[in-house]
Structure formats: C-alpha cells, structure tokens
Amino acid sequence: MTPVDYSIRHETESKDGLSNDAERVSEMESLRPLPRISIHAFCESEAMQRTMDRMSRDRRLSKVNLRVTSGRVAAAANMFASAPTPNLIVLETDAEPDSLIHELAPLAEVCDPSTRVIIVGRYNDIALYRELIRNGISEYLVGPVSMADLLASISAIFVDPEAEPVGKSIAVIGAKGGVGASTIAHNCAFGISTLFSTETILADFDLPFGTANIDFDQDPAQGIAEAVFAPERLDEVFLDRLLTKCSEHLSLLAAPSLLDRAYDFESGAFLPIIELLQRSAPVAVLDVPHGWTEWTRSVLAEVDEVVICAAPDLANLRNTKNMLDALKKLRPNDRAPHLILNQVGMPKRPEIAPGDFIEPLEMEPIAILPFDAQLFGNAANSGRMISEMDAKSSAAETFSQIAHVVTGRGQLKKVKKGGLGKMLGMLGRK
Template identity: 70%
Template sequence: MNDSGIEGRGEMSESDIARGQIDKLRPLPRISIQAFFETEGLLRTIERCGEDRRMAKVNLRVNKGGLPAAINMFASHPTPNLIILESDGDRATLLGELEQLAEVCDASTKVVIVGHQNDVGLYRELIRNGISEYIVAPVSLADLIGVITAIFVDPEAEPLGRTIAFVGAKGGVGSSTMAHNCAFAISNLFSEEVILADLDMPFGTANINFDQDPPQGMSEAVYSPERLDDVFLDRLLAKCSERLSMLAAPSMLDRTYDFDPSAFMPMVEVVQRSAPVAVLDVPHIWTDWARNLLSSVDQVVITAVPDLANLRNTKNMLDVLKKMRPNDQLPHLVLNQVGLPKRPEITPADFCDPLGIEPIAILPFEAALFGSAANSGRMISEIDAKSATAETISQIAHVVTGRAEAKKRKKSGLPDLMSLLGRKKAAR
C-alpha cells in the first residue's frame, strides 16, 4: 500500500468479473436485431444490452412472445440481421417451430436461441440446422453481448486501443495537466504507443505543455472525416516522445467550434485502430458531442479540487455517467491541488463520502513543480522523476490502464455535504 491509496489487483466480485469480460468486447457494427422473449429475466437482460455503449449502432427491437410470435411477424415483415428467440418448449416443438421460421426467414439472417434445456444433443442438432448459437437460460449481459459479438465481429480484426477520457469537474482544476502527464507516463512505463488527443479546440494546451507547434492536428481530423484513415491520421500526429504522439487543438479563435453530437467519433475510431491507448483531453463543457464522447469511451477520469462547487459538479457528472454507462465501471476520481494555502477546502474524506467513490489519487498543491513543468514545456517526471507527484501520476497510469486498482477507504461518520448543497440551493 502507498500514500495514494493504490494497490495491485486482489480478489474480484462476480460483477467485477462480468464487467471485465464485457470491457474486452468490441463495439458492434450497424446491424438490426429483433428479440422475442417469454420470461421477464430475458427481457431485463435484453433491455440492459440495449443500453450498453457497445450496442450504440445497433437497431434493437424487443417483442413479447417466442417462436410463434416471430413466425407471425416475419410472415409479413422483412427479417433483421439477427433474431434472438426464447423457447421453453421440448425438442420436438422447438425443431418444428424452427422449420416454420425458416420458411419466412431470409437465408442471411442469423438466429440465436435462448432455451431452458441443458441438452448437448439438442445443441448439436440446432447447430447442424443452421442456428448460430444456443444459450441456456438464465443469460447474463456478458453472455448475450459476447454471442452477438462472436457472430458479427471478425475474430481476425486488429484489437481496438483503450480510450481514456480526462474531464474536469470545473474549469482550472488541472484535468488537462493530468491527461498530458498520464499519457506521457503510460507511453514510458509500459512501452506502448499512446495517442493524446486535445479536444479543447479554442483553448487547448497540449501543444504548449509539450513545446510543440504542429501545423495540423485535431481541426483537420474533425472537419475532414471523409479523409480520415490510418495514413491521414499519421500525417496529423505530432511526435512528443518515442512512443507518444499528439493530435493538437488549433487553439485559435478565428471561428466558433460548434459540432454535431457524433463529430469526434470518426477520429476516436481511427485512433483506436492506430494505438493501444488513446488519452482524450475533454474540455469542461456540456454539449451533445461531449456527452456522446464520454458515454462511448472505455474509461472516464474526473479531476476535481476539494471545494463545494467541485463536489456538486462531480456528483452531477457521476449521476449522469452512471445512467449513460450502466454496464461500465464508475469513472475514476482524481483530487488535485489539495492543501492550497489560505483556501478553505473540504477534506478528501468529506468530499468523497457523499459521492460513494474513492479517489484513485490525491495530489497536493505544488505551484513550483507544476509551474516549472508548464513554463518549460515538459512533464512532471521530466522535471523531477523522484518526486511524490511523479510517483502518484505513475500510479494513476497503472489504474486507468487496468494494471492496478485503488484500495477502498474505511468509512467514517462524516457530515452529509450533499444536504449542505441542497440548503445552499434553497437559500438562493
């Protein structure tokens, strides 16, 4: 155990294991799925699947009833790319109904059966008859998404890189500094190629922090999505170190930067194919594209300073992200600038208890160290590799890449600061 409260991975719960299995799955392509359920258990699982970010491009429709309902529907409607069917019938009934379905089903349509018989002979017979998969109920979220992925995602496809989005609970909390230093640390510690993408188009600081002045970068990637591929991306990247490349923001005010909700997604998809890790420096704004981006990445890191406005904003962001990412682990929290002289602040324990999460790191206010790094265009580990802050940033890099986890802090009897927020709001 170290001062930042980070340790190696220990035992994991069943939900942690399931979430880890889902995290390894690739996003599904743009396909259509019709699901027919007979039990409430399968209905709930399918509804959870529909909320998962890996299913964002999938057109999913859920229908009550099993095989008879599907036969009746597709007698007069075109079939989708995939049909998921629940059946509790015996072998003869199931095979007979599948013969009727085949008469109204397109040959290219895939079929997955969720059955209630753990029968190897039945499974083999169904596979011989062209069924893509047979799953025995009860079916978990990981099971169902895993089966769909196995059918529609090429097993020979290159693995996608991990996307980590850093965002501040408030402006000026040091989120960009954390993003840049963590990207640098990941590339050095694990000898992995990392792409840092600065998404703060008018005010981005990645080019300054790395002492770079690239002629091209994020602007070309966003405004020319039809040209964006691995070759074009390589031309836009600026080299920051041996294994770290950067998509720099233009940091100019010659235009306004209003984007469609999916404007940054083509860039993210190409970056995922180009490097094992992508660190996204997301500005402190709340727009359609920012929401869409934060809902689709693999990991979110919120940076906050210990005051009441940051507590409120962090709470609001956590609540929204939990709803947008119901099957993913919670965002990580980094408490920054702790111990600023003469500033009244909330203790880390009081800050975190109302949120229900633990910080993965607590960084003290060190004006000289951070100021020296910023003014020289260098990272903290380059200025003072033996400092406690450099070590903490290294440990954050381990956590966000899944190589370590934060240890839970013991609970204590602390005041409810969220009620204080409520009282302040009511007093206005």
C-alpha cells in the same frame, strides 16, 4: 479458427522464409498495415531471425515497435519478470509437445492479460494446437514460417475488421474549469507511454483553448481540427500526417488553440476520430474540455474509461456528483468513472477535506495530488512533464499510479487471470 496443414506450403518456400509462389505475393499485397503495437520476438534459429529482420523493414510495420531477441521461452520469462510485456510476443521453440505447455508456465506468471502470443514450433500436431489455443495462445504456426504467414497471423489478431478495436480510450475531464484536468491528462499519457513502452496517442479535444502543444513544447501545423472538420478523409494515412511525435512512444493530436472560427459540433462529430484512434494505437488519452454539450456527452459515453478531475471545494463536489449520476445513466454497463482530487492543500484557500469530499460520492479517488505551484508551474513553463522535472517527487509517483490504474495494469507484477494466465490454473488441475 482451424489449424492449417503447412507441409505442402513449406515446399514452395525458400530458405529465408519467403515464398516464390505468385499466390503468396498476392496474399502479402492484400494485408493491411498493422496498427501502433509493440512486438517482441524471441528467435532460436537464424532463419527465423532473417524472417523477422525482413519483416521489420516491410511497409506494413511502419507503425510497429518491433524488437527481436535471440533466445528461448525461458529468456522471455526472465525478461518480462522485470519489464512490461508488449502487445504481442512471438516465440520460436523446438520444445516437444509434451513439455511445451510446462515451459510456458513461467511466462504466464508475468504476462499481462492483454498480451497476445504467437508460437512458432516444430511439430505439426493437431492435439498440441488445440491445447495451446485452450490455454490462451493466440496462434500456433509450424516452422520454418514465412513472413507472409506470420504477417497474416498478426493481422488476423490486430486488424480483423470484425474484431473489437485494439486500443483503449481514456477520457479525462474536469468537474470544473481550472482544476488541472489537462495537466493530468498530459502527464497520464506521457506516463503510460514511458512506463509501459506502449504506443500512445494524446488527443486534445479543446480546440479553442487546448494546451497540449504548449505542455509538450510543440508547434504542429496540423492537428485535430483537420480531422474533425474533414471526417470523409479520416483514415490511418491521414491520421499519420496529423500526428506530432512527442517522445519515443507518444504522439500528439494537437488542438489549433485559435479563435478564427466558432467550434460548434454535432453529437457524433468526434466519434469517428475515437474509432480511428482505437484502431491506430493501444492507448488513446483524450483531453476533454470542461462542459456538458451533445458532443462531450457522446464522447464520454463512447470511451472505455472516464477520469474526472476535481478540486476540493463545494462547486466541484456538486458537479462531480452530478456527472457521476449522469454517466451512470449514459454508461449503465461500464465501470464507474475514476476520480482524481487535485490541488489539495492550496495555501489560504478554504477547502473540503478529502474524506468529507468523497463521503457523499461513495467512491474512493484513485489519486490525491497536493498543490505544488513551483513544480507544476516550472513544468508548464518549460514544456516538460512532471516526471521529467523531478522523477523522484511524490507527484511523479502519483502519476505512475494513475497510469497503472487507468490502463488496468495494477501495481503488482503477479499472476494475472485471463489470457496466458489461464495456463496456470489448468496446469494446477493436472
């Protein structure tokens, strides 16, 4: 990416950051809508705040969760020391080139590796630009910046057709029917959306018997059936009509849960949906029904993360081992699936001890959920998630841990390598 000389461009712009030039209007019209991402802007000047305010009302940001704060780089570092970072941080700063890198160091310590950063500065300095890009900054713009410039920069990061999909796809499947994989998928999606304030889509792939609509007390007229049976219509606008809002950051692509037709699918039937979900939201959790068909194999081979849920008995152990072996061949260059042991300690049921269960698998589960018929039963019957029923329960804490692990966020808010975290290592060498 080559830096742009903004000195000529700024002469055609009005004081509120908008261009009066017809070419700039044409550039705005050519920009595509942004996906479901979260953006937090920190503004020092009133002009920048006006620009962000106008941008928040633009149709291209209809899916974006945008927050604007008056403050400097230090305010961003203080805020994110105790809160998750969004998909994009926009920082306005009047710092001198010699001090800007050092001012960003506290933010690097608390910034998630997947978070992108755009800086709007005061100095048209090519050396500064190169230094910032080397240190993990996504873009540097010389202020005052226009709405068209800022939107174009964000689009280049998140909408570039040649870039990898923004969103992360997580498939949850049971090693056997009735082991609670759907319950885990739904609580996991809810946890990701609430804990990290991340736009999340839960897609129920069990078309005949899906329970996501029941678990979230929803009755949508449309859902995933319309998408899978009409792939030629799939785009962001069509997906928006099919989604149901479950909470501030969680949307549901519900299954019809009807038996008015046979649900037989070709191998790649769900792949266009997965690709669209990845373009539309930072996280997509897929509730995959227990089975081993051409389309389930294709889904499990395509997603970023696989979670296998199992109960502690012999059939589950056999099936889990077979699935791990099969997925290793399907996904030779990917991380091994995550394992969750569910319904552990069910009264009067003979069980395999967790230690004995995982020994032949040669892997540690990311979570062990004890059997709790009252808590899970009450949640299911009331259309609520576990953390809504009892936020202080051990199950709610376990789902929080699951959300951290499957999204790659971990549990500790320490310096993270990659992205902005590279800055600390570079600073240490100076």
